[in-house]
Every structure is written in structure tokens, then in C-alpha cells.
């Protein structure tokens with residue numbers, strides 16, 4: 805049995821006046837590089853997930869098509885939303901990263917869609933896996949639906965009746 809009292813730690817006595825740390829003086833060299841260079845913001849890719857998103861070309865096309873503003877509320881666009889979600893089969897579908905599946909939104913509307921997924925499948929902000937985004941228009945308001953085409957153009961359809 806080993807008694808605790810028998811364990812002795814050998815300690816070197818500290819001498820008064822001896823600094824235990826050796827420090828080199830800080831040198832100021834002006835503002836650091838990090839503070840001078842603003843971080844590169846890629847508003848269309850704020851997700852931390854590493855995945856294969858749309859090409860730069862497609863992003864630019866969607867950004868231009870949507871006039872740089874959120875398609876839902878008209879505020880400055882911040883993120884490109886996938887109507888048919890990526891992952892879990894989404895990424896295997898080449899149409900996932902094509903213009904008809906992408907729509908520019910601001911952060912608030914993107915979050916709104918995530919919170920109201922059931923309604924958004926009806927409204928067309930989200931597209932069910934077995935459906936084609938080309939065939940599912942977005943109901944932007946009660947009377948108007950928006951169709952996103954493969955070539956990056958859109959068309960609006962006047963809805964005479966709400967049939968959903």
C-alpha cells in the first residue's frame with residue numbers, strides 16, 4: 805500500500821527577484837494584416853456545409869435574374885436558396901444546381917422558409933424530391949405565380965383562381 809503522505813514532490817526553491825517568465829517586449833508594427841483586409845464574404849454560401857453548390861456562372865445568373873433582391877420580400881439578396889434541397893439524394897440530381905431550382909433570398913426569408921416548410925412546398929419555395937422545379941411555379945402572391953426556367957429566365961402567370 806502506498807500512503808499519500810509518503811509521496812514527496814521534489815521542489816526547487818524559488819529565489820527572490822528571479823522572474824519565472826522570460827518575456828520579449830511587444831513590437832508594434834502598425835495595424836495587423838487581418839484588420840486591414842476585410843473578410844471575403846460569399847453571401848450565397850453562408851452555410852458551413854462543404855458541398856458542391858452551383859457554379860460561379862450559375863450564381864451570377866441567378867443573382868442577375870432576381871435583380872439582386874430577395875424574391876420574396878424585395879430586400880437586398882443575401883443567399884441563394886435551393887428549392888429542392890441538396891443532400892439526401894438532392895446532390896445526385898444535376899438539376900439541383902440549375903437556375904430553376906435556385907432563388908435569391910435574404911436571410912430572414914430563408915429562415916422563414918426553413919420554419920414553414922410545409923407551407924413552402926405548397927407555395928413552391930420548396931420542391932418535393934419527386935417533382936421537377938421547372939414544373940413547380942412559386943406562388944409569389946395570391947394572384948401571381950412565378951416560373952423559373954432552365955435558361956435563367958422567368959415568366960409570371962396570373963392566377964385566376966387559387967386552386968391549391
Ligand SMILES: [Zn+2]
Nearest residue numbers: 874877910913
Ligand atoms: Zn426576403
